[in-house]
Amino acid sequence: MLRVEFTYDYLCLVDCGLERPADALAHLDTVWSYATTDTVRLVKANEGAPPQDWQPTPLWTVVQGAHMK
DSSP: OOOOOOOOOHHHHHHTTOOSHHHHHHTHHHHHHIIIIIIOOOBOOOTTSOGGGOOBOHHHHHHHTOOOO
16 A cells, blocks of 8 residues: 655645635646646656656556546
């Protein structure tokens, strides 16, 4: 089992247009994608390549693909 959590403060959610809890819940997939793609990465270092070109680990690809119901 793997547990991944992210915490957002109110101002961050408002900046994303999610002012009410119901808004955030209605857009969980978008919030999750933002967190696992734009905010946090788990990559395997590739010597000789710049960090922005490093690819996510297979585990992180699974985490990124999670969908909320």
